[in-house]
Amino acid sequence: MTVDEQTDDFTSNQDSDLSQTSDTANTLSDMKHVENGESVGSHLPKDDLLTGEEETASLCMMSSELKVLLTALSLTTYFYYTAFSTFAPLFPGVALKHGVTGAEIGLIMSSYALAATVQSSLSGIIIPKIGGRSGYVFGMFGASFTLISYGFLDKIDNEKTLLFIIIVCLLRMTEALFAILGLNAAVAIIFHQFPKSVQSKIFGTTNMFMGAGMTSGPLIGGILYDVGGYGLPFCVVGGCLLLTVPINYCVINIEFDSSKKKRDTSSIITLVRKAPAVIVPALVTMTTAFIYSFLMPILAIYLATEFLIRSKSIEGAMFSLLTLGYCIGSPLWGWIVGNKPKSLRWVIMFGLVLLTIPVFFVGPCPWFHIVPTLWLLGLSLFLTGIGNSVGVITIVEIMNKAKSGLKEHLSHSAMVSGVYYTAFSIGTVLGPFLGGSFYQFYGFGWTTTIAGFTCIGTCIIYGANMTRESMCSERSMDREDVEMNGSAQINDIANEKLPLNGDFPLYTE
Numbered sequence: 001m002t003v004d005e006q007t008d009d010f011t012s013n014q015d016s017d018l019s020q021t022s023d024t025a026n027t028l029s030d031m032k033h034v035e036n037g038e039s040v041g042s043h044l045p046k047d048d049l050l051t052g053e054e055e056t057a058s059l060c061m062m063s064s065e066l067k068v069l070l071t072a073l074s075l076t077t078y079f080y081y082t083a084f085s086t087f088a089p090l091f092p093g094v095a096l097k098h099g100v101t102g103a104e105i106g107l108i109m110s111s112y113a114l115a116a117t118v119q120s121s122l123s124g125i126i127i128p129k130i131g132g133r134s135g136y137v138f139g140m141f142g143a144s145f146t147l148i149s150y151g152f153l154d155k156i157d158n159e160k161t162l163l164f165i166i167i168v169c170l171l172r173m174t175e176a177l178f179a180i181l182g183l184n185a186a187v188a189i190i191f192h193q194f195p196k197s198v199q200s201k202i203f204g205t206t207n208m209f210m211g212a213g214m215t216s217g218p219l220i221g222g223i224l225y226d227v228g229g230y231g232l233p234f235c236v237v238g239g240c241l242l243l244t245v246p247i248n249y250c251v252i253n254i255e256f257d258s259s260k261k262k263r264d265t266s267s268i269i270t271l272v273r274k275a276p277a278v279i280v281p282a283l284v285t286m287t288t289a290f291i292y293s294f295l296m297p298i299l300a301i302y303l304a305t306e307f308l309i310r311s312k313s314i315e316g317a318m319f320s321l322l323t324l325g326y327c328i329g330s331p332l333w334g335w336i337v338g339n340k341p342k343s344l345r346w347v348i349m350f351g352l353v354l355l356t357i358p359v360f361f362v363g364p365c366p367w368f369h370i371v372p373t374l375w376l377l378g379l380s381l382f383l384t385g386i387g388n389s390v391g392v393i394t395i396v397e398i399m400n401k402a403k404s405g406l407k408e409h410l411s412h413s414a415m416v417s418g419v420y421y422t423a424f425s426i427g428t429v430l431g432p433f434l435g436g437s438f439y440q441f442y443g444f445g446w447t448t449t450i451a452g453f454t455c456i457g458t459c460i461i462y463g464a465n466m467t468r469e470s471m472c473s474e475r476s477m478d479r480e481d482v483e484m485n486g487s488a489q490i491n492d493i494a495n496e497k498l499p500l501n502g503d504f505p506l507y508t509e
Contacts, residue, residue: 062194062195062198066193066194068251069189069193069251069252070194070202070205070206072244072247072248072251072252073186073189073190073206073248074205074206074208074209075209075244075247076140076241076244076245076247076248077186077206077207077209077210077213078209078210078212078213079213079237079240079241079244080140080143080147080179080182080213080241081209081210081211081212081213081214081217082213082214082216082217082220082237082240082241083144083147083213083217083234083237083238083240083241084147084179084213084214084217085213085214085215085217085218085221085319085323086217086218086220086221086233086234086237087150088109088218088296088297088299088300088319089218089221089222089299089300089312089315089316089319090221090222090225090230090233090312091105091108091150091153091168092105092297092300092301093300093312094153094154094230095108095164095168097158098156098158098160098161098164099158099159099161100161100164100165101440102297102298102301102436102437102439102440103433103436103437103440104165104436105297105432105436106297106298106432106433106434106435106436106437107169107432107433107436108165108168108169108172108432109172109293109296109297109428109431109432109433109436110428110429110430110431110432110433111168111169111172111173111176112172112173112175112176112428113176113293113425113426113427113428113429113431113432114173114176114425114429115172115173115174115176115177115180116176116177116179116180116421116424116425116428117422117425117426117429118177119176119177119180119181119184119421119425120180120184120418120419120420120421120422120424120425121418121422122418123180123181123184123415123418123421126181127181127184127185127188132185132188132189132192132252133185133189133248133249133252134185135181135182135184135185135188136182136185136186136189136248136252137182137245137248137249137252138178138181138182139178139179139180139181139182139183139185140178140179140182140241140244140245140248141178141242141245142174142175142177142178142179143175143178143179143182143241144238144239144241144242144245145238145242146171146174146175146178147175147234147237147238147241148234148235148238148239148242149171149234150171150234150238151230151231151232151233151234151235151238152231153167153168153171153230154229154230154231176425180421180425183421184418184421186206187416187420187421189252190202190203190206191416197338198338200334200337200338200341201331201334201335201338202334203334204330204331204332204333204334204335204337204338205331205334207326207330207331207334207389208327208330208331210326210327210330211323211324211326211327211328211329211330211385211389212327213323214320214322214323214326214327215320215323215324215326215327216320217237217316217319217320217323218315218316218317218318218319218320218323219313219316219317219319219320220233220237220316221233221237221312221316222311222312222313222314222315222316222317223313223316224236225312226311226312226313278416278419280461280462280465281348282419282420282422282423283423283458283461283462284348284352284390284391284458284462285391285420285423285424285427286423286424286426286427287352287391287427287454287455287458288355288388288389288390288391288427289391289423289424289425289426289427289428289431290427290428290430290431290451290454291355291359291384291388291427291431291451291454291455292322292326292385292388292427292428292431293427293428293431293432293435294430294431294432294434294435294447294451295322295362295381295431295435296431296432296435297432297435297436297439298435298436298439298444298447299315299318299319300315300319301439302439302444303315303318306372306444307374318377318378318381321378321381321382321385322381322382322384322385322388323385324382324385325381325382325383325384325385325386325387325388325389326385326386326388326389327385327389328385328386328389329351329385329386329387329388329389329390330389332386332389333347333351333389333390345466345469347390348390348462349459349462349463349466350390351387351389351390351391352387352390352455352458352459352462353387353459354383354386354387354390355384355387355388355390355455356387356452356455356456356459357383357387358379358380358381358383358384358387359380359384359448359451359452359455360448360449360452361376361379361380362377362380362381362384362448363444363445363446363447363448363449364376364380364445364448365445365448365449365452366445366446366449367449372445391424434450435447435451438450
């Protein structure tokens with residue numbers, strides 16, 4: 001068979017595949033097409049959407065509907081993480097009054113992530129059944145009430161330690177079940193409502209508001225605590241989150257998940273089995289979550305014992321330095337990957353290295369023989385936050401690698417978000433528990449040193465995986481060149497439908 005004949009066969013197969021795709025899209029209203037280089041949505045005017053050929057498309061070119069949607073998602077993300085982050089600096093003081101130990105505080109912190117792990121693993125089943133909008137609104141509605149409930153924990157008798165621990169653990173797990181449902185639904189909404197050329201920027205933008213909430217939360221919580229006591233921060237910020245729920249209900253387009261036909265539902269195990277390449281970027285996500293969360297139960301105690309800091313406002317400011325770095329780094333990584341899609345893996349690798357170095361100076365590492373100072377701690381926390389925010393874009397790599405194993409639909413997006421948040425939740429399970437335990441037995445310096453070696457291990461694994469994928473890609477290209485002349489041009493056409501692992505595609509079907 002000649003090259004021309006093979007090209008004709010490929011073209012006819014391509015037309016057949018496109019015909020089948022068109023038929024499938026008519027039954028699933030959440031699918032989006034790219035025809036003649038343009039992103040076409042069933043619920044938005046064609047002229048208002050970004051073109052799929054624009055690798056560096058600007059957020060300003062989005063339709064007004066998408067801009068309003070992005071604003072609403074960002075606002076809710078900000079208030080949730082503002083309320084969420086007030087818990088870490090304020091809770092240890094109340095817990096110590098109830099006779100709770102450092103290890104038990106870490107266990108309480110981990111109970112949230114334990115429930116979040118279970119919820120994330122079920123996202124591929126739950127979200128396609130109830131729909132993206134319903135999942136997001138219902139999740140944030142329930143999370144707001146549990147956050148407000150934290151404000152009444154100080155009313156429990158100080159002598160009833162066991163009762164206190166049980167109630168807090170139940171509240172933390174309830175919050176996780178609601179919040180992770182909403183967050184997973186938000187990821188599915190972004191993948192289906194926004195053009196692929198700006199998705200990394202969208203994640204960077206929403207995570208910037210997440211970082212802003214995590215930054216301002218401890219500071220706002222500390223100020224409100226000094227003004228009105230323990231309960232005021234949770235009631236105020238949780239109430240603000242509750243007010244955003246009806247806004248999101250109105251602006252999230254219901255058409256992309258309103259099909260009356262039976263929806264495909266799968267667990268994340270299906271995704272991992274069909275696309276095992278998602279494991280390595282998920283490991284990066286787990287590491288960044290671990291590094292962030294292991295400080296949560298011990299930083300406030302360390303500040304009080306080492307630097308004799310008693311003011312909740314100052315404690316909140318130190319927590320805010322970590323999240324301030326996260327807030328700055330999130331849109332930075334998203335902007336870099338959005339403008340240079342093929343640099344995704346190198347950006348993640350650089351972020352891991354940037355994360356590893358300052359972690360050793362947070363303690364600082366006892367091997368350095370450096371006297372702990374407040375300015376060194378603050379600078380190290382800030383730089384750790386910048387490196388830690390690289391975990392934001394790992395979900396883009398997970399999506400890229402997942403495309404080779406599954407077709408693109410609402411269940412697929414839910415499974416991708418499920419893998420991401422499951423890895424994130426496992427990291428936040430291990431972080432507070434191991435952080436609190438190591439601090440109790442080995443002290444702050446050795447605890448941060450162990451965390452630093454965790455980052456080194458992840459760097460080695462990710463670097464080895466990058467090398468393996470590059471070698472496999474080169475061998476594959478060499479075989480194609482030997483087989484026939486002109487195969488590179490055919491493969492370029494095929495890659496528009498099935499991209500190589502690690503690339504950031506403009507469009508796939």
